[in-house]
Amino acid sequence: MSRFERKILFAIGLSVFLTLGGSVFLAQGALREVYRVGVNERFGAELVHGVEARRAQLMALRSGSEQVADAVGWAVEAELTKNRRTSKLEPLLHELVKQYDTVAGIRVVDDVGREVASVSREPDATVGRAMRTTTRERGIEVGGRNLRVDVEVAVPEVYFERLQEAGEVADVYSRLQRQSASVSDVYVWVFGVLVFFVIVVAFLIGAVVSRRVTRRVTALADASRKVGAGDLTVTLPTGATDEVTELTQAFNEMVRDLRDSRTRIEYLQRISAWQDFARRLAHEIKNPLTPIQLAAQEMDETYDGGDEAYRKKLEHARAIIEEEVATLRRLVGEFSAFAKLPRADLSPSDLCELMQNIQDSVPAILEDVGHGTPAPVEVRVSCATEPIHVRMDPMMLKRGVDNILRNAIQAVYEAKPSGGGHVFVRAYATDVAGFIEVRDNGPGIGKENWDRVFDPYYTTKAEGTGLGLAIVKKVVLEHGGEVRLDRAPEGGARFCIELPLMESR
Amino acid sequence: MRYWLSAVVLLTAAVAYAQSGLPVRDFGVTWARGAPRVSFSAKDLADDRVRQELSSGLRKRLVVTVRSHLKGSNRRITDRQFGCDVTLDLWDDGYLVRIGNQSERLKTLEQVLDRCLVVNGLFVGEPKSYEAQKGKDIYFFVKAEFNPISKKQCSELIRPTSGNDPIGPITINIVRRRICRAERTVEFRSEYLGVPE
Numbered sequence: 001m002s003r004f005e006r007k008i009l010f011a012i013g014l015s016v017f018l019t020l021g022g023s024v025f026l027a028q029g030a031l032r033e034v035y036r037v038g039v040n041e042r043f044g045a046e047l048v049h050g051v052e053a054r055r056a057q058l059m060a061l062r063s064g065s066e067q068v069a070d071a072v073g074w075a076v077e078a079e080l081t082k083n084r085r086t087s088k089l090e091p092l093l094h095e096l097v098k099q100y101d102t103v104a105g106i107r108v109v110d111d112v113g114r115e116v117a118s119v120s121r122e123p124d125a126t127v128g129r130a131m132r133t134t135t136r137e138r139g140i141e142v143g144g145r146n147l148r149v150d151v152e153v154a155v156p157e158v159y160f161e162r163l164q165e166a167g168e169v170a171d172v173y174s175r176l177q178r179q180s181a182s183v184s185d186v187y188v189w190v191f192g193v194l195v196f197f198v199i200v201v202a203f204l205i206g207a208v209v210s211r212r213v214t215r216r217v218t219a220l221a222d223a224s225r226k227v228g229a230g231d232l233t234v235t236l237p238t239g240a241t242d243e244v245t246e247l248t249q250a251f252n253e254m255v256r257d258l259r260d261s262r263t264r265i266e267y268l269q270r271i272s273a274w275q276d277f278a279r280r281l282a283h284e285i286k287n288p289l290t291p292i293q294l295a296a297q298e299m300d301e302t303y304d305g306g307d308e309a310y311r312k313k314l315e316h317a318r319a320i321i322e323e324e325v326a327t328l329r330r331l332v333g334e335f336s337a338f339a340k341l342p343r344a345d346l347s348p349s350d351l352c353e354l355m356q357n358i359q360d361s362v363p364a365i366l367e368d369v370g371h372g373t374p375a376p377v378e379v380r381v382s383c384a385t386e387p388i389h390v391r392m393d394p395m396m397l398k399r400g401v402d403n404i405l406r407n408a409i410q411a412v413y414e415a416k417p418s419g420g421g422h423v424f425v426r427a428y429a430t431d432v433a434g435f436i437e438v439r440d441n442g443p444g445i446g447k448e449n450w451d452r453v454f455d456p457y458y459t460t461k462a463e464g465t466g467l468g469l470a471i472v473k474k475v476v477l478e479h480g481g482e483v484r485l486d487r488a489p490e491g492g493a494r495f496c497i498e499l500p501l502m503e504s505r
Numbered sequence: 506m507r508y509w510l511s512a513v514v515l516l517t518a519a520v521a522y523a524q525s526g527l528p529v530r531d532f533g534v535t536w537a538r539g540a541p542r543v544s545f546s547a548k549d550l551a552d553d554r555v556r557q558e559l560s561s562g563l564r565k566r567l568v569v570t571v572r573s574h575l576k577g578s579n580r581r582i583t584d585r586q587f588g589c590d591v592t593l594d595l596w597d598d599g600y601l602v603r604i605g606n607q608s609e610r611l612k613t614l615e616q617v618l619d620r621c622l623v624v625n626g627l628f629v630g631e632p633k634s635y636e637a638q639k640g641k642d643i644y645f646f647v648k649a650e651f652n653p654i655s656k657k658q659c660s661e662l663i664r665p666t667s668g669n670d671p672i673g674p675i676t677i678n679i680v681r682r683r684i685c686r687a688e689r690t691v692e693f694r695s696e697y698l699g700v701p702e
Contacts, residue, residue, distance in 0.1 A: 134597040167563035175684045
């Protein structure tokens with residue numbers, strides 16, 4: 001794990017821990033407070049009081065039923081004391097049932113267990129209601145006879161059910177009270193465990209994200225080290241759309257610019273070396289040419305012998321020497337011109353004006369290529385309607401374009417000496433660059449030579465010096481531009497010079 | 506493999522330690538047609554407070570659970586549970602005791618405790634449960650509880666809120682277990698005894 005990853009994970013962990021840890025702390029306090037408000041002793045006490053009240057109510061009902069049984073016993077005893085005929089008891093019993101709500105029935109039994117009298121409450125009053133009944137027995141003695149009065153008392157079952165329900169609620173509430181601290185702790189623990197899982201998930205996500213970022217940053221660092229070691233072929237992939245991708249794109253552009261600059265510098269250094277070589281060569285060749293030519297002339301002119309055949313040999317040798325010396329002078333001239341090629345002096349100019357100058361020089365080039373008569377090649381020079389402002393040395397650049405144009409006309413003329421050749425020269429611009437394009441419908445240049453044609457002294461022509469296109473590339477590079485060669489739509493060669501605009505459009 | 510062995514050894518040791526920590530009581534065990542019938546008393550569950558609660562007029566519950574285990578193992582062979590709902594009848598003298606679907610009326614609390622906490626000849630499992638254990642040592646574990654709230658009743662009393670609270674369903678189960686557990690519990694086990702061949 002890199003330091004960067006550790007820092008990201010530490011930041012994620014710290015922020016998540018502080019946030020969620022704080023929330024656990026606050027939740028703990030809040031939960032305890034909620035519990036203290038919701039489950040407090042007063043509520044519990046009131047619930048217990050409610051249970052006690054219901055129990056007291058039932059006990060009171062029971063006590064009341066005992067008293068009712070006593071009252072019934074006394075009433076029966078009084079009636080039998082007054083009127084000893086037990087057959088007259090039933091009206092009294094009916095009256096007693098009517099008088100006491102809790103009495104469901106009364107039965108009077110003699111000492112041998114025989115029923116003397118009995119009444120029951122009409123079922124209408126208690127229909128549909130579950131009742132709990134029991135019998136309260138009362139013994140009475142009348143005139144020496146022992147009788148038993150069974151008073152059946154009843155109370156609605158719902159009183160007992162309500163007591164049980166109240167008891168259950170009070171029971172659960174008291175348990176809640178007893179467990180209140182631990183229950184809130186349970187909530188906090190569960191919350192804490194969930195928070196822990198959230199932190200773990202956040203860490204995992206952070207690790208994945210930071211690894212993705214750091215992997216790309218590490219790749220950038222490795223690529224930077226390679227570039228520092230001189231490897232300018234490094235290119236990093238760009239996929240996502242984020243700041244790291246922008247950084248990667250900027251890095252790729254930087255490496256590409258460095259690569260182009262290095263290529264440009266290397267080429268210019270090579271050209272400079274060749275210029276130095278050309279200057280020395282011109283100097284070394286130029287000096288003996290005049291003595292050679294003079295010596296040949298003197299040998300021819302001072303021979304006064306009578307050998308006619310020898311004279312003819314001398315004249316022939318003199319003609320050859322003079323012709324070769326002339327060729328060498330021309331070569332020396334070209335070498336010398338190449339060696340003395342000045343650096344481009346850039347100033348703001350319009351490419352369309354340059355096109356006009358080139359248009360003006362076309363007839364002379366045609367005549368030169370045609371060796372005195374204009375070569376039958378159609379040359380069209382055009383430019384955009386708006387000025388194309390670039391920083392350039394018009395003379396140097398014209399010289400370079402002239403070289404390309406001359407080569408194109410020569411190639412087309414050699415291929416189509418009787419006419420039909422076309423050469424197009426045009427200047428145009430895009431948003432960021434100005435272009436000069438020279439293309440023809442000649443035989444073109446083989447793709448295998450596209451990179452080499454700009455090397456000094458490389459030529460495919462019998463009489464070429466291989467300096468023309470080298471001069472073109474040197475001039476263009478000194479303008480901060482590029483020159484490329486490819487195949488023209490017409491089938492011939494297409495040279496394209498790209499120059500940076502003074503201001504982007 | 507070494508870790509698994511260590512874990513098994515540790516687990517066995519823990520089980521043995523837990524079993525050795527349980528109090529041992531006298532059990533009457535007879536075997537009838539391959540199944541054990543056990544007799545024991547858990548009346549000591551009813552301390553003063555429990556007796557007072559049983560005489561409160563509110564319904565209280567006594568639950569006795571008997572489990573048979575292999576010696577040195579927590580794995581249960583079989584179990585048996587029965588419970589009494591005890592209510593002092595405030596309208597009449599005596600206690601209403603409900604066991605399963607049957608109710609009976611007992612006069613005194615001692616009778617109630619004898620009925621609910623003293624076990625005589627209770628079958629623990631069926632013969633087929635012990636067929637594979639013949640010749641092995643087993644023991645009976647007893648857990649007597651006073652007034653546990655049943656799972657069903659507990660779920661009805663303590664319900665989770667109907668919101669989208671992610672913690673609620675988890676915590677409510679823990680809270681239920683704490684709140685609805687028995688108010689008093691007595692646990693003990695029998696001596697080890699062999700399953701007849």
